[in-house]
Amino acid sequence: MSARDKVLDAFEELLVVEGARATTLDAVAARAEVSKGGLLYHFRSKEALVEGLLERLTALAAADTEAMAADPRGPSAYYVDTSVADGSPLDRTLVAAAGLAQDANVRARETLHEVHRGWFRLILEEVGDRAVARAIVLLGDGLYYNAVLAGSIASDDVAGTEPQDRAELLEVVALLKQQARR
Structure with missing residues (x-):
């Protein structure tokens, strides 16, 4: 290193x-x-540290977006299935950047928005319906939020941190995608 x-x-x-x-x-x-x-x-400077962290986030998110686009199940299933706090480099860097954004760092907010827009674009391309794409993103975001809180306030029946929980949510994603095709 x-x-x-x-x-x-x-x-x-x-x-x-x-x-x-x-x-x-x-x-x-x-x-x-x-x-x-x-x-x-x-x-x-500290600003240079922030820029370094945001460059790291951008690179990690680009690799994740490539994996998302290449997943044979489709971007939607990938997004929901990987929306867990797993301690990966992307996960840690996202949480760190979110901390900067909460501290009113405009560059961190812009970078997080751009990362999120990239994920949303892929899902929208797959499903072709903005409302369905938004619902899928919010499903994944809610799963991530509850996974992060699982150790503190999220109840086990809501957290969705277990593989069988994600499998159930992937069935919901399949239904949403099916609905978008109609």
């Missing part, structure tokens, strides 16, 4: 665990176990 990635990982972890206000350059350097000078060599 490069020193740059180590610093970005530390920044990401601080965002997820402690929130945007805890992400001082000193805190990031300490978490990454590099000197502040080492951090500044790769990222001249």
